[in-house]
Amino acid sequence: MKKQNKNALFLTLISLFVVSMMLFAGCAGEAEDEVDEVGEEVSEEASVLRVALTTNPNTIEPATGDTRTASNVAWSIFNSLVWLSDDGVLEPSLAEDWSVSEDGTVYTFNLRQGVTFHNGYPFTAEDVVFTWERGLGSDITYREDFVSVVDMNVIDEYTVEVILDEPNSMLLLQMNEHWGILSAQYHDEVGEDGYLQEPVGTGPFKFVEWRTGDRIVLDAYEDYWEEGYPRVDRVIYRPIAESSTRYAALVNDDIDIVSGLGPEQSEEVQNAEGVQLVSYPHDRVFYITFNNMSTGIGTPIEEKLVRQAMSYAVDYDTIIDRIFDGHAERTAGFVVQGNLGYDPGIEPYPYDPEKALELLAEAGYPDGFEIELAGPSDTYINFEQVLQALVGYWGEVGIEVDLQLMESGRFWELQAARELPPLFGDSWSSSTGEAFPRLVGSVGGEDASYAAWLDPVLVEMVREIQLTPDQDERAEVYTNILRYMHEDPPFVYLYQPTAFEGINDRVQNYNPRVSEQYYLKGVSIE
Amino acid sequence: MALLLGVLFMVFILLHITGDPVSLMVSRHASPAEIEALREELGFNRPLMVQFADFLTDAVQGDFGRSFRYRQPAMGLVLERIPATIELASAALLMAILMGVTIGILGGSNPNTILDSLARGLGLLGQTIPTFWLGLILIIIFSLHLGWFPTYGRNTFVLFGMHLPDKSIILPAFALSLFTTGQLARFTRSAVLEVMNEEYVTTARSKGLGKMRIYSRYILKNSAIPLISIIGVQFSYLLSGSIYIETIFSWPGLGNLLAEAVSTRDFFLVQATAFFTSLVVIGLHLVTDLIYMLVDPRIRYR
Numbered sequence: 029m030k031k032q033n034k035n036a037l038f039l040t041l042i043s044l045f046v047v048s049m050m051l052f053a054g055c056a057g058e059a060e061d062e063v064d065e066v067g068e069e070v071s072e073e074a075s076v077l078r079v080a081l082t083t084n085p086n087t088i089e090p091a092t093g094d095t096r097t098a099s100n101v102a103w104s105i106f107n108s109l110v111w112l113s114d115d116g117v118l119e120p121s122l123a124e125d126w127s128v129s130e131d132g133t134v135y136t137f138n139l140r141q142g143v144t145f146h147n148g149y150p151f152t153a154e155d156v157v158f159t160w161e162r163g164l165g166s167d168i169t170y171r172e173d174f175v176s177v178v179d180m181n182v183i184d185e186y187t188v189e190v191i192l193d194e195p196n197s198m199l200l201l202q203m204n205e206h207w208g209i210l211s212a213q214y215h216d217e218v219g220e221d222g223y224l225q226e227p228v229g230t231g232p233f234k235f236v237e238w239r240t241g242d243r244i245v246l247d248a249y250e251d252y253w254e255e256g257y258p259r260v261d262r263v264i265y266r267p268i269a270e271s272s273t274r275y276a277a278l279v280n281d282d283i284d285i286v287s288g289l290g291p292e293q294s295e296e297v298q299n300a301e302g303v304q305l306v307s308y309p310h311d312r313v314f315y316i317t318f319n320n321m322s323t324g325i326g327t328p329i330e331e332k333l334v335r336q337a338m339s340y341a342v343d344y345d346t347i348i349d350r351i352f353d354g355h356a357e358r359t360a361g362f363v364v365q366g367n368l369g370y371d372p373g374i375e376p377y378p379y380d381p382e383k384a385l386e387l388l389a390e391a392g393y394p395d396g397f398e399i400e401l402a403g404p405s406d407t408y409i410n411f412e413q414v415l416q417a418l419v420g421y422w423g424e425v426g427i428e429v430d431l432q433l434m435e436s437g438r439f440w441e442l443q444a445a446r447e448l449p450p451l452f453g454d455s456w457s458s459s460t461g462e463a464f465p466r467l468v469g470s471v472g473g474e475d476a477s478y479a480a481w482l483d484p485v486l487v488e489m490v491r492e493i494q495l496t497p498d499q500d501e502r503a504e505v506y507t508n509i510l511r512y513m514h515e516d517p518p519f520v521y522l523y524q525p526t527a528f529e530g531i532n533d534r535v536q537n538y539n540p541r542v543s544e545q546y547y548l549k550g551v552s553i554e
Numbered sequence: 555m556a557l558l559l560g561v562l563f564m565v566f567i568l569l570h571i572t573g574d575p576v577s578l579m580v581s582r583h584a585s586p587a588e589i590e591a592l593r594e595e596l597g598f599n600r601p602l603m604v605q606f607a608d609f610l611t612d613a614v615q616g617d618f619g620r621s622f623r624y625r626q627p628a629m630g631l632v633l634e635r636i637p638a639t640i641e642l643a644s645a646a647l648l649m650a651i652l653m654g655v656t657i658g659i660l661g662g663s664n665p666n667t668i669l670d671s672l673a674r675g676l677g678l679l680g681q682t683i684p685t686f687w688l689g690l691i692l693i694i695i696f697s698l699h700l701g702w703f704p705t706y707g708r709n710t711f712v713l714f715g716m717h718l719p720d721k722s723i724i725l726p727a728f729a730l731s732l733f734t735t736g737q738l739a740r741f742t743r744s745a746v747l748e749v750m751n752e753e754y755v756t757t758a759r760s761k762g763l764g765k766m767r768i769y770s771r772y773i774l775k776n777s778a779i780p781l782i783s784i785i786g787v788q789f790s791y792l793l794s795g796s797i798y799i800e801t802i803f804s805w806p807g808l809g810n811l812l813a814e815a816v817s818t819r820d821f822f823l824v825q826a827t828a829f830f831t832s833l834v835v836i837g838l839h840l841v842t843d844l845i846y847m848l849v850d851p852r853i854r855y856r
Contacts, residue, residue: 266707273690
């Protein structure tokens, strides 16, 4: 009898605790509705767009933001002189129009008048010059997108001349990518650190608050120069590192846009109510490179036939089916669908182990050979499994591969130091709509830190792209490169993964690009 | 002090033997010369001991260096994250004490009954359940199906000018508390068991004292010492921030910051976090020792 009493007492204690937890939850919940999270009044009809970020941006300024996540936030705040439309066409932004001199070394921009920064300062030619000068700083992440410009002349308040020492067909794309125009006067007042912490641009949204790891809040800029934009009153970015949590937040209506979902989550989003799946192939090519610049010298991979054989020996479709549930696309080279000069007539290598054996025999390796392969671990989705599958396929044609998986920081350090083994796997993305960044970085010659393959013919062809301002002519060069790199492959081209994003049904006009970039100015909420 | 120095040295060495962050800082198109120039500018080409001495000299003056990635003073970033972690750790500790001690007393005072087995089982479960998995399960049940709590993040409301977390703290705090709950339950149980058989308890019983009085005055008080030390240790563990829980629930605390800083090799940020965490651990051990004295007058330090 007594014992029962005691137990009852403790049970009461426990239930009291549970009840108090509920009450606490209840009270707190009510309080949340009354007070705005930022502490600033937002009227009830205000439309708020909540966007999940997969990583925490390091800065929200285009030239220093080190990930796509960072630059996506940055481009809500900033404008460049030009802008790449959804169809991949360069359009005027802060420049109303521009002209290029005959020899391709002088660009004259006519700037838009009456544009103001978020703090009210007017936008003039001085700001463009300042943005360039600052971009040359040694600690600017995308410095290389500024260095082709050797000088700038201010003709008048709204006209600026950009001088190059040799033609650079990528200049406008580089501007679109990393030249977010800064206010010279504001930078003068607050300094570099102050600018990065409270950035001011001319873009559709103005900076309100940034609590690192928690949220970034932007409000519509009421004096934005583009008529009719932006279409929501407030954007709140919230970093959510874990993809399962992003999925749950989307389905639970705690967030409106999420990116970086896995294949399993994408299926669940498809079946869930009130949300939609958005999917597209990334402009990111996964590959195994042959390293003829350091450790691969003197190994069989220098032989073209061997490299072809290794390309034939892999059953790519099975890899895509088994490891990615079919959610990836094959690619024939570094110029992919959606890139300038892409040619669908050049097809990926088929799986043909017989042919691989023949080629190996012809190259003088009928019994295969031994070689090392490295790859980064925990960096790309399922990449370790892909590498293991490759080891298996190459083993079947007699090539014995020793696989070394490394922590990613270490891997990239060795890559930059050219100390990786004769074979290594990685991926390369491009965000400009052209394959140039991927090509110049991987086969552009000695100066490219992460290049592992040196072929003077290719170096020359890549350089030709840079010197060819005419788009159609450039397309032809790209096609030639694609064909050349297919016939004499510096890489085993694996796949382009499919990107999965999820949006709430209320979200309208959200158009992420194959480069995983998006602009929010046109996005609205129903 | 020596301990603190030792920790900082270990962290410093471990960080540096894995390489430097320069290759992660530049874009992939940078030339080898540019990379070397940046390495030189940041001083990573100097001998390790010189770098460590430099770091210490600055740290003594309160300057913990700048985070490369964020381009801000590292300590500022750490300080910004501290409130979120303190909230989470306190809430988790509170839950753990309430649940753990209750379960422990229930088990310990009814040895070898079903209740006891249950208490031991719960204690073990709390310590062994993988927090990552648990976090997801909690989100699925309480956020997705029941809709009681938000799925992620720290939402706040303002009370007397302070930003306090709302119900968004409950799931992560609960998930974080389970390990401590398990440990407290097991310790309480064995402490209670031990004290129960002491003669003074038998005496108290035979005097005809009420159950409540016996528990509060005799049993709990005498099992308190080991419990306090466990609570002290556990609180410092909770305060160092849980990487898994904070990542799963996207809670903007120290664990979250540290995970990111390590993967991006943001050296000064890792060092600043390690400094703060070691300070907390050392401080809490000191406080725990002081509390012993209050609880048990027999303990004296000279």
